[in-house]
Amino acid sequence: MEPAFGEVNQLGGVFVNGRPLPNAIRLRIVELAQLGIRPCDISRQLRVSHGCVSKILARYNETGSILPGAIGGSKPRVTTPTVVKHIRTYKQRDPGIFAWEIRDRLLADGVCDKYNVPSVSSISRILRNKIGNLSQQSHYEAHKQHHPPPQPALPYNHIYSYPSPIAAGAKVPTPPGMPAIPSTMAMPRTWPSSHSVTDILGIRSIIEQANDGSLYHSPKVEEWTLSRSNFQPSAQHIVNGLEKSSLDQEAKYSQTANGLPAVSSFVSASSMAPYPTPAQVSPYMTYSAAASSGYVAGHGWQPAGGNPLSAHNCDISAALAFKGMPSAREGSNSLTASVL
DNA sequence: CTCGTCACGGTTGAA
DNA sequence: ATTTCAACCGTGACG
Numbered sequence: 033m034e035p036a037f038g039e040v041n042q043l044g045g046v047f048v049n050g051r052p053l054p055n056a057i058r059l060r061i062v063e064l065a066q067l068g069i070r071p072c073d074i075s076r077q078l079r080v081s082h083g084c085v086s087k088i089l090a091r092y093n094e095t096g097s098i099l100p101g102a103i104g105g106s107k108p109r110v111t112t113p114t115v116v117k118h119i120r121t122y123k124q125r126d127p128g129i130f131a132w133e134i135r136d137r138l139l140a141d142g143v144c145d146k147y148n149v150p151s152v153s154s155i156s157r158i159l160r161n162k163i164g165n166l167s168q169q170s171h172y173e174a175h176k177q178h179h180p181p182p183q184p185a186l187p188y189n190h191i192y193s194y195p196s197p198i199a200a201g202a203k204v205p206t207p208p209g210m211p212a213i214p215s216t217m218a219m220p221r222t223w224p225s226s227h228s229v230t231d232i233l234g235i236r237s238i239i240e241q242a243n244d245g246s247l248y249h250s251p252k253v254e255e256w257t258l259s260r261s262n263f264q265p266s267a268q269h270i271v272n273g274l275e276k277s278s279l280d281q282e283a284k285y286s287q288t289a290n291g292l293p294a295v296s297s298f299v300s301a302s303s304m305a306p307y308p309t310p311a312q313v314s315p316y317m318t319y320s321a322a323a324s325s326g327y328v329a330g331h332g333w334q335p336a337g338g339n340p341l342s343a344h345n346c347d348i349s350a351a352l353a354f355k356g357m358p359s360a361r362e363g364s365n366s367l368t369a370s371v372l
Numbered sequence: 373c374t375c376g377t378c379a380c381g382g383t384t385g386a387a
Numbered sequence: 388a389t390t391t392c393a394a395c396c397g398t399g400a401c402g
Contacts, residue, residue, distance in 0.1 A: 039397095047396090047397060048382090048397090050382035050383035050397080051375080051397080052397080053396085053397075070374080071375070072375075080397080081399070082374080083375085083397070085375095086375060087377095102384095102385095103394065105381070107394085111379080111386090147385030157386095157387075161386095241377080
């Protein structure tokens with residue numbers, strides 16, 4: 033059960049144990065870092081533990097994504113793409129086939145051995161969940177390779193190749209044939225979710241996003257809370273895997289009606305109440321979501337130069353003023369205190 | 373003081 | 388429908 037109220041950390045920030053920080057805050061962390069603010073100051077300013085800031089920044093540098101990794105679920109154990117494909121074939125050829133017959137056939141055809149053959153109940157579930165509508169492609173299939181059925185001991189990475197290493201959340205240790213991501217690489221990159229942040233924001237679609245959209249992990253988009261419906265009431269297509277609870281919890285982020293970035297984000301983020309007030313429904317409600325597409329659109333934006341952040345002059349100047357603090361030390365502390 | 377790392381207590385969700 | 392359990396979470400503390 034998700035608590036209605038989060039806990040308060042040592043810095044006075046609100047968090048929900050076990051749950052990711054809201055994307056608005058993750059975004060701000062990256063924004064501030066890009067503005068040259070030191071992680072320790074970001075930590076203080078946003079009241080997020082420095083360990084977390086460090087992690088989010090590190091992940092961003094590595095993958096270009098501000099999004100949290102996919103939580104929960106489990107990788108298929110016996111229900112590999114190959115197995116699913118065979119089951120589908122059997123079912124197509126003989127729609128009346130029983131699950132136990134499928135099981136026998138998987139063994140007989142050498143698709144599985146007795147150690148990794150799915151149970152009858154698993155097959156039933158596969159039939160129900162993945163093959164119920166035969167015209168519907170399993171999303172495991174798109175990138176299928178003809179690997180033999182997995183040996184139980186083998187890591188799944190051998191079987192499930194990801195379109196990009198980041199897809200697995202930066203934790204997949206550079207699968208074979210998969211070069212490490214040049215973290216310096218600029219813009220064009222694939223987000224680890226089926227939606228780019230900007231896409232989710234409804235501001236802009238990321239072009240290359242579409243193709244890998246339905247891969248293994250993709251249905252999992254940890255809550256992105258901004259109400260996209262503001263700009264595109266028609267684009268109500270479901271955000272895959274969007275948690276209802278998160279929606280409920282975070283749907284309240286402020287967002288300007290036209291979808292332009294909220295100019296006041298810096299201030300509002302800074303002016304959040306040190307402690308949750310009884311009136312607040314969400315532990316995160318005090319944060320405002322600056323929907324700044326530029327930041328997340330890619331990784332390759334320049335701090336100077338034709339910066340895509342122009343809509344943020346307000347934020348930027350505020351932040352730069354902050355950054356410009358002499359040696360940022362006593363200065364930053366006191367400023368942080370006063371701003372907050 | 374800063375920052376990378378990790379144990380911990382927690383949540384999630386496909387199998 | 389319920390349970391399992393490995394994935395991820397942020398905090399707090401250490402070094």
